Amino acid sequence: xxxxxxxxxxxxxxxxxxxxxxxxxxxxxxxxxxxxxxxxxxxxxxxxxxxxxxxxxxxxxxxxxxxxxxxxxxxxxxxxxxxxxxxxxxxxxxxxxxxxxxxxxxxxxxxxxxxxxxxxxxxxxxxxxxxxxxxxxxxxxxxxxxxxxxxxxxxxxxxxxxxxxxxxxxxxxxxxxxxxxxxxxxxxxxxxxxxxxxxxxxxxxxxxxxxxxxxxxxxxxxxxxxxxxxxxxxxxxxxxxxxxxxxxxxxxxxxxxxxxxxxxxxxxxxxxxxxxxxxxxxxxxxxxxxxxxxxxxxxxxxxxxxxxxxxxxxxxxxxxxxxxxxxxxxxxxxxxxxxxxxxxxxxxxxxxxxxxxxxxxxxxxxxxxxxxxxxxxxxxxxxxxxxxxxxxxxxxxxxxxxxxxxxxxxxxxxxxxxxxxxxxxxxxxxxxxxxxxxxxxxxxxxxxxxxxxxxxxxxxxxxxxxxxxxxxxxxxxxxxxxxxxxxxxxxxxxxxxxxxxxxxxxxxxxxxxxxxxxxxxxxxxxxxxxxxxxxxxxxxxxxxxxxxxxxxxxxxxxxxxxxxxxxxxxxxxxxxxxxxxxxxxxxxxxxxxxxxxxxxxxxxxxxxxxxxxxxxxxxxxxxxxxxxxxxxxxxxxxxxxxxxxxxxxxxxxxxxxxxxxxxxxxxxxxxxxxxxxxxxxxxxxxxxxxxxxxxxxx
Numbered sequence: 001x002x003x004x005x006x007x008x009x010x011x012x013x014x015x016x017x018x019x020x021x022x023x024x025x026x027x028x029x030x031x032x033x034x035x036x037x038x039x040x041x042x043x044x045x046x047x048x049x050x051x052x053x054x055x056x057x058x059x060x061x062x063x064x065x066x067x068x069x070x071x072x073x074x075x076x077x078x079x080x081x082x083x084x085x086x087x088x089x090x091x092x093x094x095x096x097x098x099x100x101x102x103x104x105x106x107x108x109x110x111x112x113x114x115x116x117x118x119x120x121x122x123x124x125x126x127x128x129x130x131x132x133x134x135x136x137x138x139x140x141x142x143x144x145x146x147x148x149x150x151x152x153x154x155x156x157x158x159x160x161x162x163x164x165x166x167x168x169x170x171x172x173x174x175x176x177x178x179x180x181x182x183x184x185x186x187x188x189x190x191x192x193x194x195x196x197x198x199x200x201x202x203x204x205x206x207x208x209x210x211x212x213x214x215x216x217x218x219x220x221x222x223x224x225x226x227x228x229x230x231x232x233x234x235x236x237x238x239x240x241x242x243x244x245x246x247x248x249x250x251x252x253x254x255x256x257x258x259x260x261x262x263x264x265x266x267x268x269x270x271x272x273x274x275x276x277x278x279x280x281x282x283x284x285x286x287x288x289x290x291x292x293x294x295x296x297x298x299x300x301x302x303x304x305x306x307x308x309x310x311x312x313x314x315x316x317x318x319x320x321x322x323x324x325x326x327x328x329x330x331x332x333x334x335x336x337x338x339x340x341x342x343x344x345x346x347x348x349x350x351x352x353x354x355x356x357x358x359x360x361x362x363x364x365x366x367x368x369x370x371x372x373x374x375x376x377x378x379x380x381x382x383x384x385x386x387x388x389x390x391x392x393x394x395x396x397x398x399x400x401x402x403x404x405x406x407x408x409x410x411x412x413x414x415x416x417x418x419x420x421x422x423x424x425x426x427x428x429x430x431x432x433x434x435x436x437x438x439x440x441x442x443x444x445x446x447x448x449x450x451x452x453x454x455x456x457x458x459x460x461x462x463x464x465x466x467x468x469x470x471x472x473x474x475x476x477x478x479x480x481x482x483x484x485x486x487x488x489x490x491x492x493x494x495x496x497x498x499x500x501x502x503x504x505x506x507x508x509x510x511x512x513x514x515x516x517x518x519x520x521x522x523x524x525x526x527x528x529x530x531x532x533x534x535x536x537x538x539x540x541x542x543x544x545x546x547x548x549x550x551x552x553x554x555x556x557x558x559x560x561x562x563x564x565x566x567x568x569x570x571x572x573x574x575x576x577x578x579x580x581x582x583x584x585x586x587x588x589x590x591x592x593x594x595x596x597x598x599x600x601x602x603x604x605x606x607x608x609x610x611x612x613x614x615x616x617x618x619x620x621x622x623x624x625x626x627x628x629x630x631x632x633x634x635x636x637x638x639x640x641x642x643x644x645x646x647x648x649x650x651x652x653x654x655x656x657x658x659x660x661x662x663x664x665x666x667x668x669x670x671x672x673x674x675x676x677x678x679x680x681x682x683x684x685x686x687x688x689x690x691x692x693x694x695x696x697x698x
Contacts, residue, residue: 018071021049024078024086029055031090035070042071044090044102058086062107067222067238069095096222096238113233115218119643120244121260122216124228124630125275125298127205128268166272203227203234205268209633210651214641215298217260217279219244223294225301228639228649235301241319242281242292261331263345264298265358270341275299276307278357280328280347281321288323311359326355329378333423336366346391346399348376354391354399368393375471376401377449379418384409386418386451388473405473413453413464419492420449420470424631426561427494430523432587432597440597441523442495443516443537447471447530450492452499454485461485463501465514471530477514477539484510489553491567498567498584500550509546511607513584514539540586545606548573554627555581556638556654563636566654568627574620576627576642578613578652615640621648635659 020031028049035042042064046055075091090102097118101109205211213234214226221242225235244259261280268275277298283291295307308322326349336344339362346367347355356363372392379386385408389401409415423446431439447470455462463484467477483505490499496515503510519536552570556563556578567584569577588603589596623644630639632651636659642648 018074020074020076022076022078022088027086029078031074031076033071033074035064040064040066042102055086058088058104060104062102064094064100064108067096067236068098068100068111069238069240071095095220095240097218097220113222113224113236115220115222116216116224116643116647117645118219119216119626119647120219121262122214122626122628122641122643123262123264123277123298124628124639124641125213125215125264125277126209126268127203127211127213128271128275128299129205207633208637210637210639212630212639213299214649215262215277216643217262217281221281223279223296223301225298226647228641231647231649237296237301237303237320239279239281239292239294239319239321241283241285241288242294242321243284245280245282245291261328263331263333263343265342265345266340268299273341274302274304276304276342278307278345279321280324280331282327283323285319285323291324291327292319292321293324294321307358309359311355311357326351326353328355330376331357332374332376334367334370334374336363336370338363338366346374346376348378348389348401352389352401354401356399364399367399368395375404375447377468377470379407379415379451384411384413384415386449386468386473388470404471407466407468407473407475409451409453409466412456414456415451415453416486416488417452417490418449419452419490421446421492422557425493425557426559428561432517435593435596435598438520439522440517441519441521443476443518443534444495444528445469445476445516445530446528448476448492450490450497450499452488452490454488461504463488465497465499465512467497467514467516469530469533472533474530474533476533476537477516479512479514479541481512487551489550491553491555493555493565496581498553498555498581500546500553500569502549509549511544511546511550511584512541513544513586514541515586516540542584542586542588542603544584547606547609548575551644552624552627552642554629554640556629556640556652557631558635558638558654559631559633560635563638563653563655566652568615568629568640568652570621570624570627570642570644574616574622574624574646575614576616576621576624576640576648577609578615578654579607580654583607615650615652616642616648619648621646 017032017034020033022029022031030047030049032045032047033042034045040063042062044060044062046058047053048055071092072095073093077089079087081087087104092100092102094100097115098111098113100111103109212228214228216224216226221239223237223239224233226232227234246259262277264275264277266273266276274297277296279294281292281294283289293308293311295304296302297304303320305322311322311324328347328349331345331347334344334346338344338358338360342358342363344363344367345357347357349355356367372390374391375388376391377386377388385406387403388405390404391399392402393399427444430444431441433439449468449470451466451468453464461483463481465477465479466475468475481501483503484501485504486501488499488501490497495517496513498511498513500509500511517538517540518534519538546569549572550569551572554568556566556568565581566578567581569579571577584607585597585600587597587600589600590603592602621642621644624642625644627640627642632639636653636655636657638652638654640650640652
């Protein structure tokens with residue numbers, strides 16, 4: 001029997017009691033569930049409704065971890081055992097959307113973390129390096145610096161040796177070959193100190209930085225740390241009372257992808273300082289009407305409540321997060337760090353006030369030393385206005401956001417997506433070589449914002465694309481497509497923009513690509529400035545037909561940008577296709593000509609679909625809603641994480657593994673050749689010496 005809404009009988013907020021009626025034959029029973037969060041236990045008590053007496057043989061107590069929250073629903077199945085006694089199974093749903101099976105034994109038979117089916121945002125975090133690697137890092141830092149004098153060199157030498165002694169003592173104390181301690185859900189890593197847990201031998205960075213901790217935040221407010229190697233859950237914490245930021249369009253409230261704001265403030269590169277991540281979220285607690293902030297260690301899941309000091313006006317005592325006195329609209333990383341090696345962020349709230357995170361004196365001093373060349377943009381929330389602000393600061397007036405530009409989107413359009421380029425993107429090629437030997441130089445503007453809108457008239461669908469400079473507000477490009485409508489997927493990289501939509505008139509999915517160039521004259525080698533816009537910006541665009549509906553788009557990123565980029569398509573059938581950007585080149589001609597890039601293929605409306613390019617092979621990922629790509633330690637390899645109802649992680653090599661020896665490399669043959677050459681060299685040297693000696697005695 002299933003009860004949609006259980007009744008709350010009595011009990012405090014720390015130990016509520018719920019009742020669930022059940023019927024077996026002509027016998028009526030009442031299940032009382034009492035959740036004791038302090039002792040992490042769930043009491044199951046049964047009452048016979050015919051006489052209001054307890055059924056002692058059915059009562060039991062099971063362990064329910066605190067990170068699951070309170071029960072919210074239960075499906076009860078009563079049955080008769082072989083000995084004619086009454087038995088039961090209970091499918092229990094808890095506050096964090098987890099499903100657990102309770103049998104007539106004092107434990108949970110199994111638990112499924114169903115919150116992972118609704119991931120909102122994710123981050124792939126690097127793992128800590130081993131003590132031996134830290135030793136080499138210290139030597140590299142010591143000898144990589146040019147000492148000004150003998151005293152400075154001596155101080156560097158002594159400092160490095162002290163660090164090496166510290167690492168040696170730490171290795172003697174922490175030689176325990178056990179996996180990293182799991183988090184108990186309350187932010188405390190069981191099994192020892194957090195930094196000791198970070199140095200477990202089986203949870204350290206590998207040689208090529210392929211092993212990562214995947215930090216995901218779900219819609220219900222639960223945060224997980226997933227091992228990319230085998231998908232195991234290393235830690236989890238339940239931030240009860242938070243939800244993703246939402247926006248209102250035409251009176252309808254909707255949740256956007258990446259509507260949590262998750263960022264890593266301090267990575268593992270600053271050992272022995274613990275890594276630090278921050279999560280901004282919307283609050284759904286009446287006592288906090290603005291927003292919430294949560295600081296935690298992304299490797300161990302340990303909550304860092306002290307980091308919120310200076311930001312929160314009223315820290316919450318019943319929740320793991322702190323209440324902020326403002327609601328953030330956008331965040332931007334600044335090229336600065338405070339004295340604790342934490343990256344500094346500028347947060348713009350709804351009142352257009354600027355807040356510095358972390359809120360420390362050293363962070364504010366580092367921002368005051370920066371030139372006033374930081375710009376932020378907001379828009380697309382409740383109005384059709386895009387606004388640009390410049391971060392200004394002074395010791396007297398503090399930090400402020402000065403309005404710099406405003407772009408008005410037509411009132412008959414609705415903003416559905418705003419995408420900027422990745423700040424970590426590395427560009428290796430600045431131009432395209434044409435057949436006649438000339439070079440068509442790219443318009444590499446890192447401040448471009450891609451804004452996609454659709455028409456409000458459902459009978460006449462349309463799609464518009466704007467490329468707006470985030471510093472000046474200039475509209476570099478505007479294109480419109482009739483008969484196209486959402487869902488829209490956008491990826492913005494290099495000098496190009498790729499977006500997908502559905503053509504309702506022709507009943508097919510279409511891919512559109514836009515590329516920007518700035519002529520045949522090589523741009524100056526100095527840093528790019530949006531204030532010096534070239535007058536001859538050329539825009540090329542083309543459209544293609546795609547054979548399947550698209551639910552997610554992404555682009556592969558590598559460490560140095562040498563490897564060519566692949567566009568990753570998440571399709572409705574659960575497949576993930578990796579397609580070379582070369583096939584979506586707007587230079588593809590209808591007929592060969594001299595004014596085209598070298599090696600370009602003629603234009604064909606349909607994009608090629610090769611089943612060998614499916615990176616998940618036969619492992620379908622149901623309902624893909626986001627794909628994330630990050631560089632690895634190898635230039636040839638990028639790490640790809642996709643999530644929907646399923647989770648998928650893999651390595652992708654768009655240009656093959658050109659920087660790694662193949663598995664069938666004949667090492668024994670090379671070793672034999674080297675030994676043979678060494679032997680021949682040694683024998684030849686001996687013979688030559690003897691010959692020279694004999695010649696000298698003649």
